[in-house]
Amino acid sequence: MDAAAAAGPSSSAAPAAAARPSSGAEPSAAAAAQPAPVAPRMQLLQAPLLGAGGAGSGSGSGDARACRHHAYSRKQKSLGLLCSKFVALYDREDVETIGLDDAAKQLGVERRRIYDIVNVLESVGILVRRAKNRYTWLGFGGVPAALKELKERALREMSGSPVFPPMEESSTANLSVDEDDEKLEDADEDAESEKLSQSVDNTSDKPDAPGCRLRSDHRKEKSLGLLTQNFVKLFLTMEVETFSLDEAARLLLGEGHAESNMRTKVRRLYDIANVLSSLNLIEKTQQADTRKPAFRWLGQAKRKQENNTMIALPTARPNKRAFGTDLTNFDNKWGRLDPTTEDKAKLMQGAGNIVKTFERQLGQGNRSDFVYGPFHPAVAKKQESDDHTVRQKERKTIQDWENLAVSFRPQYQNQALNDLFGHYVEAWKSWYLDLTRETSS
DNA sequence: GTTTCCCGCCACAGT
DNA sequence: ACTGTGGCGGGAAAC
Known part of the structure; x- marks a missing residue:
């Protein structure tokens, strides 16, 4: 392959094709001469x-x-800017559906870029996929509900309550959580659920469970949409101010991340971060300690005007958040903590938060809206009493962690959650050890 | 240098 | 076979 060509911004030749590992078989064929x-x-x-x-x-x-x-300027073509334009173009009362081709044409970009944007917008509830090439605009009004849902799902995932209905969208009903207002709006959930109803399970380390896995999951589990959601979940569940993208990548990837893997993930996170910041959901800052660039959660989706002023969020729109939008999207990978992560304090904070979550679910908190699913942890009730012990001595002894782990782990209906929980516990243990060592010396 | 991230190839899924 | 989607990583702009 002659590739490697000097491909400047203006040279079209397919440089990318060159070193592509290309999972599939025929490696060479790829080179198909590009006109x-x-x-x-x-x-x-x-x-x-x-x-x-x-x-x-x-x-x-x-x-x-x-x-x-003309001087080639990346800035003019950034995903973030494109997203702003996309939003500016469609955030109007009279917009109902969006055609991808139309969007691409209107914005003067190739389709591929529209997919990127649309995928993250969908993840935060701004639009939903209706059909091939068709999206329905929900607007910023859809964001709060989507975030709420994301958060709840994240909490559920951490606690081990089932998140997904048997497989058919029809049964969302049994979804325990009282998602107050998520009505099944009209009849066409089909389309969207098709996309994200991935009960994504695991990647490699698991053969495969009974019937619960789509074959396409492998692909979906890496999707930009899912990654977006997991990225957002990070902010929603860990009470951490900021995340640098490689921290986030590390957290989301879990251990065993190859360097290249990491790089790819970070590249994607850049894409996502740009879109999210153009929605004003996050903003770029620096990490207090390291000064490393990082992102802070703002959570108030607004439309960013060209001149940087914000358009207030139109709380109006009775967000008709379709349930199908990935309610069942279930990914065990998210949040796999890497115990070797250096930023312990930060994660410790997150861990504390997770503890709170457990407490809440054990009936201590005031979150009356949380309902156990069918797999309500058997020990939970009993544990209610011993549990303020746990709360009060949150950092008391490792024993506590282990007890907690023992009481919960067996209840997990899903190996993935089990693993996830295990990761948390392991990670906490080691942080705790370090912490106590540090403080006691 | 390093970080950021656009771009488009091409695999895979859907028709 | 054809079209729609979108993962992926090269490599250049920006810093």
Whole structure:
């Protein structure tokens, strides 16, 4: 492969293809000669990426006056900016559905970019997939519900309550949680549930459980949408101010992360972070201690105007959050903590938070909205009493952790959760050890 | 240098 | 076979 070509921003040749590991079989075939027509990147460059109201881009189907080289500017083409434009374009009362082709054309970008945006927007409830090529715009009004749901799901995942209905969307009913207002809006949940109803289980370390796994899960479990949700869950459940992207990647990947794996994950997180910050859900800052770039959760989705002013969130829209939107999306991978992570204090904080979660679920807290699913931990009741012990001496002894672990672990209906919980416990133990060592010396 | 992240190839899924 | 989706990582812009 001659590849490696100097592929500047304007050279089209397929550099990427070169070193691609390409999971599949025929490795060589890939090289399929690229006609390399008219520098596509240049075409895009020309496209106006028109902002808000702006009408259709002129560049219809890229023709080749592409050759004048305006300074190529990445900034003008960032996903974040594109997202703002996307939102500006569709965040209107009268917008109901969105066609991907249309969006791509309007914004003067290739389809591929629209997928990126749409996937993360869907993850935070701004739109839902209706059908091939079709999305329904829900708007920012859908965000709070989506976040709430995400949080609840995260908590459930941590506690071991079942998160997914038997497999068919129809049975969402038994979903225990009283998602107050998530009505099954109209009849077409089908489409969206199709997409994210991945009871994603595990990657490698598990053969496969009975019938609960789609074959496409493998692909889905790495999807940008899922990653977005898991990223968000990090903020929603760990009471941690900021996350740098590689911290997040590490947390989300778990151990055994190959370096390249890590890099890829971080690249994706950059994509996601850019979109989320353009929605004003997070913002870029620096970590207090290290000064490393990091992201802080804002949680107030707003539309960011070109000039950086915000459009207040239109709380109005009776967020018709369709239940199907990934309610069943269940990924054990998220939150796998790596005990070797250096930022213990931070994670300790998160751990404390998780403890609170357990307490809450043991009936201590005031979260009356939490309901155990069918797999209500048998020991939970009994444990209610001994449990303020646990609370009060949150950091008292490792024994506590182990007891807690023992009482819960067997109740997990799902190996993945079991693992996840195990990770937490292991991690806490080691942090606790370190902590006590430090403090006692 | 390092960090950020755009871009488009191409595998896989759906029709 | 064809089309829609979207993972993925090269490598260049930005810092």
